[in-house]
Protein backbone atom coordinates (compact mmCIF):
# COMPACT_ATOMS: atom_id res chain seq x y z
CA UNK A 1 0.00 0.00 0.00
CA UNK A 2 1.44 3.42 -0.97
CA UNK A 3 1.55 6.32 1.44
CA UNK A 4 -1.18 8.12 -0.52
CA UNK A 5 -3.48 5.07 -0.35
CA UNK A 6 -2.83 4.72 3.35
CA UNK A 7 -3.64 8.38 3.80
CA UNK A 8 -6.83 8.12 1.70
CA UNK A 9 -7.87 4.96 3.58
CA UNK A 10 -7.34 6.76 6.84
CA UNK A 11 -9.47 9.67 5.63
CA UNK A 12 -12.20 7.27 4.50
CA UNK A 13 -12.31 5.44 7.80
CA UNK A 14 -12.34 8.72 9.72
CA UNK A 15 -15.28 9.83 7.60
CA UNK A 16 -17.04 6.54 8.33
CA UNK A 17 -16.39 7.04 12.03
CA UNK A 18 -17.81 10.58 11.93
CA UNK A 19 -20.80 9.54 9.86
CA UNK A 20 -21.52 6.55 12.12
CA UNK A 21 -21.25 8.69 15.19
CA UNK A 22 -23.66 11.24 13.76
CA UNK A 23 -26.16 8.57 12.62
CA UNK A 24 -26.02 6.92 16.03
CA UNK A 25 -26.63 10.27 17.66
CA UNK A 26 -29.62 10.97 15.39
CA UNK A 27 -31.00 7.46 16.04
CA UNK A 28 -30.72 8.06 19.77
CA UNK A 29 -32.55 11.34 19.42
CA UNK A 30 -35.42 10.35 17.09
CA UNK A 31 -35.70 6.64 16.44
CA UNK A 32 -37.51 4.28 18.81
CA UNK A 33 -35.91 0.84 18.57
CA UNK A 34 -38.22 -2.07 19.41
CA UNK A 35 -37.84 -4.02 22.65
CA UNK A 36 -34.74 -1.91 23.44
CA UNK A 37 -33.62 -0.17 26.61
CA UNK A 38 -33.00 3.17 24.93
CA UNK A 39 -31.00 4.53 27.84
CA UNK A 40 -28.33 1.86 27.25
CA UNK A 41 -27.17 3.61 24.09
CA UNK A 42 -24.49 6.17 24.79
CA UNK A 43 -21.38 7.73 23.26
CA UNK A 44 -19.47 4.61 24.36
CA UNK A 45 -22.16 2.16 23.23
CA UNK A 46 -23.32 3.34 19.82
CA UNK A 47 -26.50 2.17 18.14
CA UNK A 48 -25.42 -0.67 15.79
CA UNK A 49 -26.32 0.48 12.27
CA UNK A 50 -26.60 -2.06 9.46
CA UNK A 51 -26.28 -0.58 5.99
CA UNK A 52 -26.19 -3.47 3.51
CA UNK A 53 -26.26 -7.21 3.14
CA UNK A 54 -25.02 -9.90 0.82
CA UNK A 55 -25.91 -13.58 1.12
CA UNK A 56 -25.62 -14.70 4.74
CA UNK A 57 -23.74 -11.54 5.73
CA UNK A 58 -24.61 -7.97 6.72
CA UNK A 59 -22.27 -4.98 6.93
CA UNK A 60 -22.42 -2.17 9.46
CA UNK A 61 -21.83 1.54 8.92
CA UNK A 62 -18.08 1.07 9.46
CA UNK A 63 -17.91 -1.67 6.83
CA UNK A 64 -17.52 -4.52 9.34
CA UNK A 65 -19.01 -7.84 8.21
CA UNK A 66 -21.24 -10.05 10.38
CA UNK A 67 -22.68 -13.48 9.76
CA UNK A 68 -26.42 -13.04 10.22
CA UNK A 69 -26.97 -16.06 12.46
CA UNK A 70 -30.58 -15.06 13.23
CA UNK A 71 -31.74 -14.24 9.66
CA UNK A 72 -32.56 -10.72 10.82
CA UNK A 73 -35.35 -12.00 13.03
CA UNK A 74 -35.96 -15.53 11.69
CA UNK A 75 -36.89 -13.88 8.40
CA UNK A 76 -34.13 -13.62 5.75
CA UNK A 77 -34.44 -17.19 4.48
CA UNK A 78 -32.76 -16.47 1.14
CA UNK A 79 -30.17 -14.13 2.60
CA UNK A 80 -29.49 -10.51 1.78
CA UNK A 81 -28.97 -8.43 -1.34
CA UNK A 82 -30.96 -10.51 -3.83
CA UNK A 83 -31.66 -8.38 -6.87
CA UNK A 84 -34.22 -10.87 -8.25
CA UNK A 85 -36.48 -10.20 -5.25
CA UNK A 86 -35.85 -6.45 -5.53
CA UNK A 87 -36.77 -6.58 -9.23
CA UNK A 88 -40.00 -8.47 -8.50
CA UNK A 89 -40.93 -5.66 -6.07
CA UNK A 90 -40.01 -2.88 -8.51
CA UNK A 91 -41.89 -4.53 -11.38
CA UNK A 92 -45.09 -4.86 -9.34
CA UNK A 93 -44.80 -1.30 -7.97
CA UNK A 94 -44.69 -0.06 -11.59
CA UNK A 95 -47.71 -2.18 -12.51
CA UNK A 96 -50.04 -1.59 -9.54
CA UNK A 97 -48.34 -0.01 -6.55
CA UNK A 98 -51.27 -0.38 -4.19
CA UNK A 99 -54.82 -1.50 -4.06
CA UNK A 100 -56.72 -2.88 -1.06
CA UNK A 101 -58.16 -6.36 -0.68
CA UNK A 102 -61.31 -4.82 0.80
CA UNK A 103 -63.92 -6.00 -1.71
CA UNK A 104 -61.36 -6.09 -4.56
CA UNK A 105 -58.67 -8.57 -5.58
CA UNK A 106 -55.46 -8.12 -7.59
CA UNK A 107 -53.37 -10.66 -9.54
CA UNK A 108 -50.43 -11.02 -7.11
CA UNK A 109 -52.78 -11.73 -4.18
CA UNK A 110 -54.83 -14.21 -6.23
CA UNK A 111 -51.72 -16.00 -7.51
CA UNK A 112 -50.13 -16.08 -4.07
CA UNK A 113 -53.28 -17.33 -2.31
CA UNK A 114 -53.51 -20.15 -4.86
CA UNK A 115 -49.79 -20.94 -4.50
CA UNK A 116 -50.00 -21.04 -0.68
CA UNK A 117 -53.11 -23.24 -0.79
CA UNK A 118 -51.13 -25.59 -3.06
CA UNK A 119 -48.28 -26.06 -0.58
CA UNK A 120 -50.28 -25.90 2.68
CA UNK A 121 -51.20 -29.20 4.37
CA UNK A 122 -54.63 -30.86 4.08
CA UNK A 123 -57.57 -28.71 3.09
CA UNK A 124 -56.15 -25.37 4.25
CA UNK A 125 -57.28 -23.71 1.06
CA UNK A 126 -58.28 -20.16 2.02
CA UNK A 127 -55.79 -17.34 2.65
CA UNK A 128 -56.48 -14.14 4.60
CA UNK A 129 -53.49 -11.80 4.24
CA UNK A 130 -52.09 -9.54 6.96
CA UNK A 131 -48.96 -7.39 7.11
CA UNK A 132 -47.12 -9.50 9.70
CA UNK A 133 -47.20 -12.18 12.39
CA UNK A 134 -49.02 -10.44 15.25
CA UNK A 135 -51.84 -9.47 12.90
CA UNK A 136 -52.06 -13.05 11.62
CA UNK A 137 -52.38 -14.34 15.21
CA UNK A 138 -54.85 -11.59 16.11
CA UNK A 139 -56.89 -12.41 12.99
CA UNK A 140 -56.87 -16.13 13.81
CA UNK A 141 -58.34 -15.58 17.27
CA UNK A 142 -61.00 -13.23 15.90
CA UNK A 143 -61.84 -15.63 13.09
CA UNK A 144 -62.11 -18.54 15.57
CA UNK A 145 -64.51 -16.54 17.73
CA UNK A 146 -66.69 -15.46 14.83
CA UNK A 147 -66.65 -18.99 13.37
CA UNK A 148 -68.05 -20.45 16.59
CA UNK A 149 -70.76 -17.78 16.72
CA UNK A 150 -71.77 -18.51 13.16
CA UNK A 151 -72.00 -22.18 14.14
CA UNK A 152 -74.37 -21.21 16.98
CA UNK A 153 -71.70 -21.75 19.66
CA UNK A 154 -71.88 -18.34 21.33
CA UNK A 155 -69.92 -19.20 24.46
CA UNK A 156 -66.57 -20.04 22.85
CA UNK A 157 -64.14 -17.15 23.20
CA UNK A 158 -61.15 -18.38 25.25
CA UNK A 159 -57.76 -19.33 23.93
CA UNK A 160 -55.15 -21.82 25.16
CA UNK A 161 -51.41 -21.32 24.64
CA UNK A 162 -48.21 -22.55 26.28
CA UNK A 163 -45.96 -21.13 28.99
CA UNK A 164 -43.25 -18.70 27.82
CA UNK A 165 -44.52 -18.86 24.20
CA UNK A 166 -44.33 -15.66 22.13
CA UNK A 167 -47.17 -15.01 19.67
CA UNK A 168 -46.88 -11.26 19.05
CA UNK A 169 -47.56 -7.91 20.68
CA UNK A 170 -50.95 -6.50 19.62
CA UNK A 171 -53.48 -6.82 22.46
CA UNK A 172 -55.04 -10.10 21.29
CA UNK A 173 -51.72 -11.63 20.25
CA UNK A 174 -50.13 -10.39 23.50
CA UNK A 175 -52.88 -12.14 25.44
CA UNK A 176 -51.88 -15.37 23.68
CA UNK A 177 -48.20 -14.60 24.35
CA UNK A 178 -47.05 -16.02 27.71
CA UNK A 179 -43.86 -14.05 28.38
CA UNK A 180 -44.95 -12.49 31.66
CA UNK A 181 -42.76 -9.33 31.66
CA UNK A 182 -44.09 -8.43 28.18
CA UNK A 183 -47.68 -8.70 29.41
CA UNK A 184 -47.61 -7.08 32.83
CA UNK A 185 -47.35 -3.39 31.81
CA UNK A 186 -50.42 -3.70 29.57
CA UNK A 187 -52.82 -5.54 31.86
CA UNK A 188 -55.72 -6.07 31.93
CA UNK A 189 -55.40 -7.93 28.62
CA UNK A 190 -58.18 -9.56 26.59
CA UNK A 191 -60.24 -11.90 28.81
CA UNK A 192 -60.00 -15.63 28.27
CA UNK A 193 -56.29 -16.55 28.17
CA UNK A 194 -55.48 -20.03 29.49
CA UNK A 195 -51.89 -21.21 29.86
CA UNK A 196 -50.56 -24.77 29.81
CA UNK A 197 -47.01 -26.18 30.17
CA UNK A 198 -44.75 -26.21 27.12
CA UNK A 199 -42.74 -29.19 25.85
CA UNK A 200 -39.48 -28.46 27.68
CA UNK A 201 -38.32 -32.08 27.92
CA UNK A 202 -34.87 -31.07 29.20
CA UNK A 203 -36.40 -29.81 32.43
CA UNK A 204 -39.31 -32.24 32.70
CA UNK A 205 -37.62 -34.24 35.45
CA UNK A 206 -40.64 -36.18 36.65
CA UNK A 207 -40.83 -38.00 33.29
CA UNK A 208 -37.26 -39.29 33.33
CA UNK A 209 -36.01 -40.17 29.86
CA UNK A 210 -39.35 -41.34 28.57
CA UNK A 211 -40.27 -38.92 25.77
CA UNK A 212 -43.49 -40.77 24.98
CA UNK A 213 -44.68 -40.53 28.57
CA UNK A 214 -43.80 -36.82 28.54
CA UNK A 215 -45.66 -36.39 25.24
CA UNK A 216 -48.88 -37.89 26.62
CA UNK A 217 -48.57 -35.82 29.80
CA UNK A 218 -47.95 -32.59 27.83
CA UNK A 219 -50.90 -33.10 25.48
CA UNK A 220 -53.13 -34.07 28.41
CA UNK A 221 -52.37 -30.72 30.04
CA UNK A 222 -54.44 -29.21 27.23
CA UNK A 223 -57.33 -31.58 27.86
CA UNK A 224 -57.16 -30.91 31.61
CA UNK A 225 -57.26 -27.14 30.98
CA UNK A 226 -60.25 -27.58 28.65
CA UNK A 227 -62.15 -29.59 31.23
CA UNK A 228 -61.29 -27.11 33.98
CA UNK A 229 -62.49 -24.12 31.95
CA UNK A 230 -65.44 -25.89 30.30
CA UNK A 231 -64.74 -26.89 26.68
CA UNK A 232 -67.86 -25.01 25.56
CA UNK A 233 -66.04 -21.74 26.47
CA UNK A 234 -62.84 -22.39 24.49
CA UNK A 235 -62.42 -21.21 20.89
CA UNK A 236 -58.90 -22.29 19.95
CA UNK A 237 -55.51 -23.67 20.95
CA UNK A 238 -52.42 -21.83 19.61
CA UNK A 239 -49.17 -23.80 19.36
CA UNK A 240 -45.92 -23.38 17.45
CA UNK A 241 -44.56 -26.57 15.82
CA UNK A 242 -41.25 -25.80 17.59
CA UNK A 243 -41.66 -23.23 20.36
CA UNK A 244 -39.16 -20.42 19.93
CA UNK A 245 -39.25 -18.57 23.26
CA UNK A 246 -37.49 -20.67 25.89
CA UNK A 247 -35.17 -21.98 23.21
CA UNK A 248 -36.50 -24.27 20.46
CA UNK A 249 -38.73 -26.73 22.31
CA UNK A 250 -39.41 -29.49 19.80
CA UNK A 251 -42.57 -31.58 20.24
CA UNK A 252 -42.08 -35.04 21.78
CA UNK A 253 -43.21 -37.96 19.58
CA UNK A 254 -46.97 -38.14 19.02
CA UNK A 255 -47.66 -34.83 20.81
CA UNK A 256 -49.43 -33.07 17.95
CA UNK A 257 -51.42 -36.17 16.99
CA UNK A 258 -52.79 -36.35 20.54
CA UNK A 259 -53.46 -32.59 20.65
CA UNK A 260 -55.32 -32.89 17.33
CA UNK A 261 -57.51 -35.65 18.78
CA UNK A 262 -58.22 -33.61 21.92
CA UNK A 263 -59.19 -30.52 19.89
CA UNK A 264 -61.50 -32.61 17.71
CA UNK A 265 -63.09 -34.28 20.73
CA UNK A 266 -64.06 -30.91 22.26
CA UNK A 267 -64.79 -28.92 19.08
CA UNK A 268 -61.84 -26.57 19.65
CA UNK A 269 -59.84 -25.18 16.70
CA UNK A 270 -56.14 -25.98 16.45
CA UNK A 271 -54.03 -23.04 15.22
CA UNK A 272 -50.43 -23.74 14.24
CA UNK A 273 -48.49 -20.51 14.71
CA UNK A 274 -45.78 -20.88 12.09
CA UNK A 275 -44.58 -17.28 11.95
CA UNK A 276 -41.08 -18.72 12.44
CA UNK A 277 -41.49 -22.39 11.53
CA UNK A 278 -42.90 -22.03 7.99
CA UNK A 279 -41.03 -21.39 4.75
CA UNK A 280 -38.12 -23.71 5.15
CA UNK A 281 -36.96 -22.98 8.71
CA UNK A 282 -37.59 -26.65 9.60
CA UNK A 283 -36.84 -27.96 6.08
CA UNK A 284 -40.50 -28.02 4.95
CA UNK A 285 -42.90 -25.39 3.65
CA UNK A 286 -44.77 -25.69 6.94
CA UNK A 287 -43.71 -26.94 10.37
CA UNK A 288 -46.96 -28.90 10.70
CA UNK A 289 -45.94 -30.97 7.67
CA UNK A 290 -42.67 -31.85 9.41
CA UNK A 291 -44.55 -33.16 12.45
CA UNK A 292 -47.34 -34.70 10.41
CA UNK A 293 -50.44 -32.92 11.71
CA UNK A 294 -53.07 -30.85 9.96
CA UNK A 295 -54.24 -27.82 11.95
CA UNK A 296 -57.44 -25.87 11.28
CA UNK A 297 -55.46 -22.69 10.69
CA UNK A 298 -51.85 -21.70 10.13
CA UNK A 299 -50.45 -18.25 10.88
CA UNK A 300 -47.29 -17.27 9.02
CA UNK A 301 -45.24 -14.19 8.07
CA UNK A 302 -41.44 -13.55 8.19
CA UNK A 303 -39.95 -16.09 5.72
CA UNK A 304 -42.95 -15.74 3.38
CA UNK A 305 -41.10 -12.90 1.64
CA UNK A 306 -37.63 -13.61 3.09
CA UNK A 307 -38.07 -10.14 4.59
CA UNK A 308 -37.93 -8.21 1.29
CA UNK A 309 -41.43 -6.83 1.96
CA UNK A 310 -43.80 -7.04 4.95
CA UNK A 311 -46.47 -9.73 4.68
CA UNK A 312 -48.29 -12.23 6.86
CA UNK A 313 -51.05 -14.73 6.23
CA UNK A 314 -53.73 -16.70 8.00
CA UNK A 315 -54.41 -19.94 6.14
CA UNK A 316 -57.79 -21.49 6.92
CA UNK A 317 -59.25 -24.93 6.27
CA UNK A 318 -62.48 -25.55 4.38
CA UNK A 319 -64.45 -26.35 7.55
CA UNK A 320 -63.68 -23.04 9.24
CA UNK A 321 -64.09 -21.02 6.03
CA UNK A 322 -67.44 -22.64 5.12
CA UNK A 323 -69.90 -20.61 7.28
CA UNK A 324 -68.39 -17.36 5.98
CA UNK A 325 -69.56 -18.31 2.50
CA UNK A 326 -73.20 -18.71 3.48
CA UNK A 327 -75.92 -16.04 3.34
CA UNK A 328 -74.41 -12.58 3.87
CA UNK A 329 -71.88 -13.66 6.46
CA UNK A 330 -68.69 -11.59 6.47
CA UNK A 331 -65.46 -11.87 8.43
CA UNK A 332 -65.68 -8.37 9.93
CA UNK A 333 -61.98 -7.66 9.87
CA UNK A 334 -59.54 -5.94 7.50
CA UNK A 335 -56.17 -4.18 7.31
CA UNK A 336 -55.32 -1.49 4.76
CA UNK A 337 -51.88 -2.78 3.77
CA UNK A 338 -52.60 -6.51 4.14
CA UNK A 339 -51.85 -8.47 0.97
CA UNK A 340 -50.07 -5.45 -0.49
CA UNK A 341 -49.46 -6.16 -4.20
CA UNK A 342 -45.73 -5.48 -3.94
CA UNK A 343 -45.37 -7.83 -0.95
CA UNK A 344 -47.41 -10.55 -2.70
CA UNK A 345 -45.25 -10.26 -5.85
CA UNK A 346 -42.13 -10.62 -3.68
CA UNK A 347 -43.61 -13.66 -1.88
CA UNK A 348 -44.40 -15.33 -5.23
CA UNK A 349 -40.84 -14.79 -6.41
CA UNK A 350 -39.52 -16.00 -3.04
CA UNK A 351 -41.47 -19.26 -3.34
CA UNK A 352 -40.29 -19.71 -6.91
CA UNK A 353 -36.65 -19.28 -5.84
CA UNK A 354 -37.16 -21.83 -3.05
CA UNK A 355 -38.17 -24.31 -5.75
CA UNK A 356 -35.58 -23.34 -8.36
CA UNK A 357 -32.73 -23.46 -5.85
CA UNK A 358 -34.06 -26.46 -3.92
CA UNK A 359 -33.89 -24.61 -0.60
CA UNK A 360 -36.01 -27.11 1.37
CA UNK A 361 -33.86 -29.98 0.12
CA UNK A 362 -30.74 -28.02 1.05
CA UNK A 363 -31.94 -27.50 4.66
CA UNK A 364 -32.89 -31.17 4.97
CA UNK A 365 -29.54 -32.19 3.55
CA UNK A 366 -27.53 -30.01 5.92
CA UNK A 367 -29.49 -30.22 9.18
CA UNK A 368 -27.71 -33.42 10.26
CA UNK A 369 -24.32 -31.75 9.84
CA UNK A 370 -25.55 -28.62 11.67
CA UNK A 371 -26.84 -30.73 14.58
CA UNK A 372 -23.67 -32.80 14.81
CA UNK A 373 -21.45 -29.71 14.83
CA UNK A 374 -23.61 -27.97 17.44
CA UNK A 375 -23.57 -31.07 19.64
CA UNK A 376 -19.78 -30.77 19.79
CA UNK A 377 -20.44 -27.77 22.07
CA UNK A 378 -21.61 -30.18 24.76
CA UNK A 379 -17.94 -30.69 25.64
CA UNK A 380 -18.13 -27.26 27.34
CA UNK A 381 -19.41 -27.44 30.94
CA UNK A 382 -21.57 -24.35 30.38
CA UNK A 383 -23.62 -26.05 27.65
CA UNK A 384 -26.54 -28.03 29.08
CA UNK A 385 -28.67 -28.87 26.09
CA UNK A 386 -28.72 -28.50 22.30
CA UNK A 387 -32.19 -28.67 20.79
CA UNK A 388 -33.97 -27.80 17.59
CA UNK A 389 -34.24 -28.99 14.03
CA UNK A 390 -33.65 -27.75 10.48
CA UNK A 391 -31.96 -24.33 10.67
CA UNK A 392 -33.50 -23.49 14.06
CA UNK A 393 -31.44 -24.26 17.18
CA UNK A 394 -31.23 -23.36 20.85
CA UNK A 395 -28.23 -23.88 23.14
CA UNK A 396 -29.21 -23.88 26.82
CA UNK A 397 -26.55 -22.61 29.21
CA UNK A 398 -26.16 -24.04 32.71
CA UNK A 399 -23.98 -23.59 35.77
CA UNK A 400 -23.62 -27.32 36.07
CA UNK A 401 -24.27 -29.96 33.41
CA UNK A 402 -25.02 -32.73 35.92
CA UNK A 403 -27.55 -30.92 38.11
CA UNK A 404 -28.78 -28.64 35.24
CA UNK A 405 -28.55 -25.71 37.65
CA UNK A 406 -29.36 -22.56 35.72
CA UNK A 407 -28.30 -18.91 35.88
CA UNK A 408 -30.72 -16.56 37.62
CA UNK A 409 -31.35 -12.80 37.62
CA UNK A 410 -28.13 -10.76 37.85
CA UNK A 411 -25.97 -13.76 36.89
CA UNK A 412 -27.97 -14.41 33.73
CA UNK A 413 -27.87 -10.69 32.91
CA UNK A 414 -24.09 -10.54 33.37
CA UNK A 415 -23.55 -13.68 31.30
CA UNK A 416 -25.90 -12.91 28.43
CA UNK A 417 -25.91 -9.15 28.04
CA UNK A 418 -22.70 -8.42 29.89
CA UNK A 419 -20.52 -10.89 28.02
CA UNK A 420 -22.01 -13.23 25.40
CA UNK A 421 -24.02 -10.86 23.23
CA UNK A 422 -21.32 -8.16 22.92
CA UNK A 423 -18.51 -10.70 22.48
CA UNK A 424 -20.28 -12.69 19.76
CA UNK A 425 -21.12 -9.44 18.00
CA UNK A 426 -17.52 -8.24 18.32
CA UNK A 427 -16.40 -11.46 16.65
CA UNK A 428 -18.80 -10.95 13.75
CA UNK A 429 -21.63 -13.34 14.66
CA UNK A 430 -25.17 -12.08 15.15
CA UNK A 431 -27.33 -14.45 17.17
CA UNK A 432 -29.65 -14.13 20.14
CA UNK A 433 -28.87 -14.56 23.80
CA UNK A 434 -32.23 -14.93 25.45
CA UNK A 435 -33.53 -15.43 28.97
CA UNK A 436 -37.28 -15.30 28.52
CA UNK A 437 -37.05 -18.85 29.87
CA UNK A 438 -33.77 -20.35 31.11
CA UNK A 439 -30.77 -18.73 29.38
CA UNK A 440 -30.22 -19.85 25.79
CA UNK A 441 -28.30 -18.79 22.71
CA UNK A 442 -30.37 -19.10 19.57
CA UNK A 443 -29.20 -19.74 16.05
CA UNK A 444 -31.39 -19.50 12.94
CA UNK A 445 -29.21 -18.51 9.98
CA UNK A 446 -30.37 -17.89 6.41
CA UNK A 447 -31.32 -21.15 4.73
CA UNK A 448 -28.70 -20.64 2.04
CA UNK A 449 -25.92 -21.18 4.60
CA UNK A 450 -23.57 -24.03 3.80
CA UNK A 451 -20.79 -25.93 5.58
CA UNK A 452 -18.51 -22.90 5.70
CA UNK A 453 -21.04 -20.69 7.49
CA UNK A 454 -22.13 -23.50 9.85
CA UNK A 455 -18.47 -24.06 10.77
CA UNK A 456 -17.96 -20.35 11.43
CA UNK A 457 -21.06 -20.25 13.65
CA UNK A 458 -20.06 -23.30 15.70
CA UNK A 459 -16.36 -22.39 15.95
CA UNK A 460 -17.18 -18.85 17.09
CA UNK A 461 -19.72 -20.13 19.62
CA UNK A 462 -17.24 -22.69 20.90
CA UNK A 463 -14.55 -20.15 21.48
CA UNK A 464 -16.84 -17.53 23.07
CA UNK A 465 -18.68 -20.06 25.28
CA UNK A 466 -15.34 -21.50 26.42
CA UNK A 467 -14.29 -18.00 27.38
CA UNK A 468 -17.63 -17.48 29.17
CA UNK A 469 -16.87 -20.58 31.21
CA UNK A 470 -13.56 -19.00 32.26
CA UNK A 471 -15.34 -15.78 33.19
CA UNK A 472 -17.64 -17.53 35.66
Ligand code: PLP
Pocket residue numbers: 132133134135137166167168169240244273274275276301302
Ligand atom coordinates in the same frame (compact mmCIF):
# COMPACT_ATOMS: atom_id res chain seq x y z
N1 PLP B 1 -45.87 -15.57 16.37
C1 PLP B 1 -44.62 -16.07 16.51
C2 PLP B 1 -44.44 -17.53 16.75
C3 PLP B 1 -43.51 -15.22 16.43
O1 PLP B 1 -42.27 -15.71 16.59
C4 PLP B 1 -43.72 -13.84 16.18
C5 PLP B 1 -42.60 -12.92 16.07
O2 PLP B 1 -41.45 -13.24 16.28
C6 PLP B 1 -45.04 -13.38 16.05
C7 PLP B 1 -46.09 -14.27 16.14
C8 PLP B 1 -45.30 -11.92 15.79
O3 PLP B 1 -44.89 -11.58 14.51
P1 PLP B 1 -44.62 -10.06 14.11
O4 PLP B 1 -43.41 -9.62 14.85
O5 PLP B 1 -44.41 -10.13 12.62
O6 PLP B 1 -45.84 -9.28 14.46
